[in-house]
Amino acid sequence: MRGFIIGLLLALLSMSTSATEPASMSILLLPDRVWTADGDGSHAGWVVLVRDGRIVAVGPAASVTVPAGAQRIELPGATLTPGLIDLHSHLLLHPYNETSWNDQVLKEAVPYRVLAAANHARDTLMAGFTTLRDLGTEGAGYADVSLRKAIDDGTIPGPRLFIATRAIVATGSYGPGPRGFRDDIDLPAGAQEVSGVDNVIAAVREQAGHGADWIKVYADYRWGPGGVSQTTFTAAELKALVDAAHVSGRPVSAHASTDAGMRMAIDAGVDSIEHGYGGSVDTFKRMHDRGVAYIPTLTAVESTETYFNHYVPGTSQATPRMLESQQAFRRAREAGVRIGNGSDVGVFRHGDNARELVWMAKLGMPAPQALHAATDVAARILRKEDSFGRIAPGLRADLVAFPGDPSGDIGATAHPVFVMKDGQVYRRP
C-alpha cells in the first residue's frame, strides 16, 4: 500500500512537471525595438516569443499571448534582429599578420588548427553571427566536417555551418607550392588539385560524399606569368564541375578576382562569386541577369593592405587594390546584383565579422540594406530562407540584439548584447 502511494505521488509529480515544461521552455524577449528583416525599419515596442528553438510570435507586446511561466529577458535600449550571417569565412585560418598563410598550411598541424578553430567558432557566435558559410579548410582536409558536427551536437559553441571542405583548384595553380619551393619535395596542398573533366567531376563527388554543403572552385588565381591573376580551369572543366555539383543538389561558389575569371564562372553556371574585384560593368550586369550572387569581401582587402602594404586604417588613403574592390562593390550595386555579406574572416580576427557591414555602409549601402545582406538576403543565397534569416513565426530562433538601432547606425553590429541560436541563449545583458 505504501509503495502504491509513493508510486502515485511520483506519478502526480511527474505529471505536474511535464505539464509546466512547455511553458518553462517559452522565452519572451523584450527589446526596445525589433528589426524583422521584412522591411527596412524597426518596430518600437515589439516583443518576440520563442519556444523549442523556434520563433512562436512577433509583434506589439499587446498582441502576443504569453504562456504562464514564460521566462522574460529584458533588453533595454537594444534592437533585436535576426542572427547575422557571414557567407565567406575560414574558421581554420587565423590572421596573416600573426602567421602567414603559407606557414599556417605548411607548419601548423591539423589538430592544432582544429583546436584554434573551436575558439574561432565560439568568438564568431558570441559576436552575433549565428550562421557561416565556411569556404574551404585551406589544407586542413575535411576538418570542417568534424567542426560542423561538434557544433551541431552541442559539443562546442559555434555558428551553424555550411561548409565547402577542401575546395577545388586546377593543378599547379594554388599554394603553398609549387612556386617558391624546391621542386623535389611534396608539399601539403591548400586545396584539392585536379585536371581534366573526369577528375573535376570525381573531386566534386568526393567532397560531396565527405559532407560538403557547397562546392568551392577557384576560377582564377595568382599563377599567371610573373604571378599575375589568371584564369585556371578550362570552360569544359568548369562546366563539368558545376553540373556535377548541381546534380548532387549543391550550389557552387567561385573565387574570381579577374573579369575573365568571373565571366567563365558565370557562363559555367556558378551560384555565387567571391571577391570579383576586377569585374567590369558588363560582367556585373551579366551576374544580375543570371541571378549570380556577389560576395564583396572588402575587409579582406583592407586587412592584407594593412599587413603587407603599409595601409593604416583611418589615416591612409585607400590603396589601388582597395579602390579596385570599392569600384567593384559600386558596380555590383548599380547593376542590381544580389549582394550577400561575406568578409573572408580568418584573414582578419574571428569575431570581427561586423567590419564588412561597416565597409558596405561606408561605400554607400544604406544601413538597412547592409543588415538585409547579412540576414534574409544571405539566407536566400544559402537557399535557407524558409529556415532562418528573418524574425517570423516558425523560423529558427536565431536572434541577436545590439545597442541603439543598427538599422540607423550599422556600427552597432560590432557590439552585440544578446545572442541566441536555435532558442539557446549564449550571451545576455
Ligand SMILES: [Zn+2]
Ligand atoms: Zn576566402
